Amino acid sequence: MEHIAIKENNNVSTQSNFLPLLILTILTILMSFLRKYKPFNSWIVSRVNQMISPETMTNDQYYIITNTFKMVHGPTNGSLSHNRQLFPLNGLYNALLNLNEYGVRSKRQNSIILQRALSLNSEFKSQLKDIEYFDKLNDVDLAVVENNITVKKIVESTLTRLVDDNQSVLREGDNYDSAIFEQVKMVCEPLGYTIQAGNTVQLKRKKEPTMNSLLSKSSNQARVVESLQHLVRDYSKEYEIELNPLLDYVTSQMDDLYTNFQDDKVLILVPGPGVGRIPFELAKKYPKCQVESIELSNLMYLLNEFALTHQEDITIRPFAQYFSSQLDSGDQLREFNVPLSCIRKLPNLNIRHGDFRNISINEKYDRIVIVTVYFIDTAENILEYIDTMEKLTKFAHTKQINWINIGPLKYGTKPNVQLTFNELTKLLAIRNWKMKHVVINNDGNKLNGYLTDYKSLYQGYYGTVAFHTEYID
Numbered sequence: 001m002e003h004i005a006i007k008e009n010n011n012v013s014t015q016s017n018f019l020p021l022l023i024l025t026i027l028t029i030l031m032s033f034l035r036k037y038k039p040f041n042s043w044i045v046s047r048v049n050q051m052i053s054p055e056t057m058t059n060d061q062y063y064i065i066t067n068t069f070k071m072v073h074g075p076t077n078g079s080l081s082h083n084r085q086l087f088p089l090n091g092l093y094n095a096l097l098n099l100n101e102y103g104v105r106s107k108r109q110n111s112i113i114l115q116r117a118l119s120l121n122s123e124f125k126s127q128l129k130d131i132e133y134f135d136k137l138n139d140v141d142l143a144v145v146e147n148n149i150t151v152k153k154i155v156e157s158t159l160t161r162l163v164d165d166n167q168s169v170l171r172e173g174d175n176y177d178s179a180i181f182e183q184v185k186m187v188c189e190p191l192g193y194t195i196q197a198g199n200t201v202q203l204k205r206k207k208e209p210t211m212n213s214l215l216s217k218s219s220n221q222a223r224v225v226e227s228l229q230h231l232v233r234d235y236s237k238e239y240e241i242e243l244n245p246l247l248d249y250v251t252s253q254m255d256d257l258y259t260n261f262q263d264d265k266v267l268i269l270v271p272g273p274g275v276g277r278i279p280f281e282l283a284k285k286y287p288k289c290q291v292e293s294i295e296l297s298n299l300m301y302l303l304n305e306f307a308l309t310h311q312e313d314i315t316i317r318p319f320a321q322y323f324s325s326q327l328d329s330g331d332q333l334r335e336f337n338v339p340l341s342c343i344r345k346l347p348n349l350n351i352r353h354g355d356f357r358n359i360s361i362n363e364k365y366d367r368i369v370i371v372t373v374y375f376i377d378t379a380e381n382i383l384e385y386i387d388t389m390e391k392l393t394k395f396a397h398t399k400q401i402n403w404i405n406i407g408p409l410k411y412g413t414k415p416n417v418q419l420t421f422n423e424l425t426k427l428l429a430i431r432n433w434k435m436k437h438v439v440i441n442n443d444g445n446k447l448n449g450y451l452t453d454y455k456s457l458y459q460g461y462y463g464t465v466a467f468h469t470e471y472i473d
C-alpha cells in the first residue's frame with residue numbers, strides 16, 4: 001500500500017509539473033497566433049506607448065486660471081471645461097512638450113537633409129563642398145540651436161510662472177496641496193525640470209538631459225515654427241509692414257466710436273488673436289475699454305502669455321529651415337529682434353483660452369466692439385461665428401454690437417460654407433446688421449503679407465475685406 005501511495009504522489013507531482021507547462025504551451029501558441037494578427041499588434045503597441053508616452057503623464061482634471069496660471073482641480077463631471085477662463089493643464093503641457101522637442105526634431109530634420117546630400121557620388125559631394133553647401137547646413141544647425149535658446153526661454157518662463165503662481169499650495173504649510181504638487185512635478189519632469197518640497201518651491205533644471213526616447217508621438221513641429229514666426233510678425237519692427245495696415249483700419253473705425261463712448265462701459269472682444277499684438281495695442285490705445293481676447297490654440301495662447309510677461313527682447317530666425325526659394329543662405333538664416341521688453345500686461349487686457357463659439361461674458365456692458373483680424377475664414381461655419389456675436393447681446397445685456405473686420409476669405413479646415421464677400425454682406429443685411437463702412441483691398445499695392453518672407457522668391461500676399469458693421473438687438 002505504501003508503495004502504491006508513493007506512486008500516487010508521484011502522479012500528483014507529475015500532474016502539477018505538467019499544468020504550468022500546458023498553460024505556457026497554450027499561451028505560446030496563442031501569442032504566436034495573435035502576433036500575426038495586426039489589430040492585436042497595434043493594440044499592444046498603443047497600450048505600451050500610452051504607458052510610456054510623455055503626453056499621457058498629466059491628469060486631465062486640472063486647469064490653470066488664465067492670466068494668473070493658478071491651478072485648480074476640475075470637477076469630475078467636466079462642467080469646468082465650459083468655463084473659458086480656464087486652460088486645461090494638459091493643453092499647457094502638450095504645448096510645452098511640442099516646444100521642448102523643437103531642438104531635437106529640427107536637428108533630426110536637418111540631418112536627413114545632410115544625409116541626402118552625402119548619398120551623392122564623391123564628385124558631386126566635392127562640388128557641393130566647394131560651393132560651401134555643407135557649411136550652410138552646419139549654419140542651419142547653429143540657427144536651430146539659437147532658436148532653441150528662445151524656445152527654452154518660453155518653456156522655462158511658463159514653468160516658472162506655473163510654480164510661482166501656485167506657491168501658496170506648493171510650499172509646505174496649511175494650504176499645501178499634495179495633488180497639485182504632484183501634477184506640477186509631473187509637468188516639469190519630462191521637460192527637464194523638477195521641483196522640491198520646502199518652504200519655498202523653486203523650479204530647478206534637472207542635471208541629466210531629458211531622454212530623447214521620450215519624444216511624444218504626435219508632435220507638430222510645423223505649428224511650433226509657425227508660432228515662432230507669429231511672434232516675429234506681431235512684435236518685430238520689420239513686420240510692421242504687415243501689421244500696421246490692419247491696426248490702422250481697426251483704429252480708424254474705433255477712434256470714431258471711442259469719442260462717443262463717454263462714460264459707457266465698453267468691451268472690445270478679439271477672437272483668434274494669435275500671439276496677441278492686436279489686443280495689446282487696442283488695450284493701450286483705448287484705456288477706458290476692457291479688452292478681452294479668446295484664442296483656441298494652446299501654443300498661440302501660451303506664446304501670447306509669454307509675450308506679455310517676458311519683458312526682455314528675444315531673437316528668432318524664422319526662415320532657418322526654409323531651403324526653397326532662397327537667393328542666398330544669409331537671407332534664409334537672418335535673425336529678427338523681437339522687442340518684448342516694451343510689451344507688458346495691461347490692467348484693461350484679459351487674454352482667454354478657448355473656442356470663441358463657446359464664449360460667455362459674465363459682466364454687463366453698454367457696448368461691445370468685436371474686432372476680427374484674419375479670423376472669419378477660420379470658421380467651419382461662418383454663420384456660427386455671427387450667431388455667437390449676436391448672442392453676446394444676451395450675455396452682456398448689451399443692445400448694440402459693433403463689428404470691425406479686416407482679413408481675407410481664404411476658408412480653412414473643412415468649411416461647411418464658403419461665402420463670397422457679397423454673400424456675406426447679404427447675409428448680414430438679412431440678420432439686421434447695418435454696414436457702416438467697407439473697403440476692398442484687392443489691388444496689387446494694397447495686398448497684405450502674412451508671415452511673408454520678403455527676401456524669398458516665393459512671397460504670399462492676401463487681398464482683404466475690411467468692414468465695420470453694427471447690430472442692434
Ligand SMILES: C[S@@+](CC[C@H](N)C(=O)[O-])C[C@H]1O[C@@H](n2cnc3c(N)ncnc32)[C@H](O)[C@@H]1O
Nearest residue numbers: 272273274294295296297300355356373374378
Ligand atoms: C489666421 S490666425 C490670425 C491670428 C491673428 N488674428 C493675427 O492676425 O495675427 C487665426 C487665429 O484664430 C485662432 N482660432 C481659430 N478658430 C478659433 C476659434 N473658434 N476660437 C478662437 N480662436 C480661433 C487660431 O488658433 C489662430 O490663432
